[in-house]
Amino acid sequence: MHRPHAAEPMAQRTDEEWAMGTAAAVICPPEIVHVIYYTRTKKGVAILSEVRRQYTGEFKEKVVKDIEENGLSLRNAAKKYGISKHSVVQQWYNLYKREGAAVFYLTPQEKAAKKPRKPKPPVKDHKDLLAENEYLRMENAYLKKLKALIQERDSKES
Numbered sequence: 001m002h003r004p005h006a007a008e009p010m011a012q013r014t015d016e017e018w019a020m021g022t023a024a025a026v027i028c029p030p031e032i033v034h035v036i037y038y039t040r041t042k043k044g045v046a047i048l049s050e051v052r053r054q055y056t057g058e059f060k061e062k063v064v065k066d067i068e069e070n071g072l073s074l075r076n077a078a079k080k081y082g083i084s085k086h087s088v089v090q091q092w093y094n095l096y097k098r099e100g101a102a103v104f105y106l107t108p109q110e111k112a113a114k115k116p117r118k119p120k121p122p123v124k125d126h127k128d129l130l131a132e133n134e135y136l137r138m139e140n141a142y143l144k145k146l147k148a149l150i151q152e153r154d155s156k157e158s
Contacts, residue, residue, distance in 0.1 A: 055083075057104035063089060064096045 078086040
């Protein structure tokens with residue numbers, strides 16, 4: 001598969017796309033995709049920011065298997081494969097240990113479906129809310145009386 005050089009996507013942009021202010025570019029090597037945003041200025045093209053790197057499942061699996069087979073440390077593996085943070089490699093390694101290599105090939109929808117959802121708290125009916133409100137009012141009144149008694153006792157002692 002041909003991956004365009006960074007300059008190719010910029011040259012293919014129309015004036016309408018430039019007016020929108022951003023254009024994404026794909027940069028080699030093929031296992032790492034850099035998403036970069038560009039803007040047109042009076043002096044030419046300026047890079048606004050590099051948003052993120054996206055690694056393919058094959059690349060992630062290659063890194064993790066290299067760690068497993070050759071006993072590389074996470075830092076050494078990150079350095080060897082040009083990954084700026086070893087914590088990224090650590091996340092991949094932990095995922096691989098927990099769920100296997102198949103996790104690297106999941107779509108975003110499949111990843112979201114695997115995440116456990118927090119159960120919603122049960123909805124209280126009107127009677128329960130009234131009873132709770134009454135209890136809280138009584139508790140508040142009790143605490144006010146207790147505070148007044150403590151203040152009265154402290155004032156007598158002074």
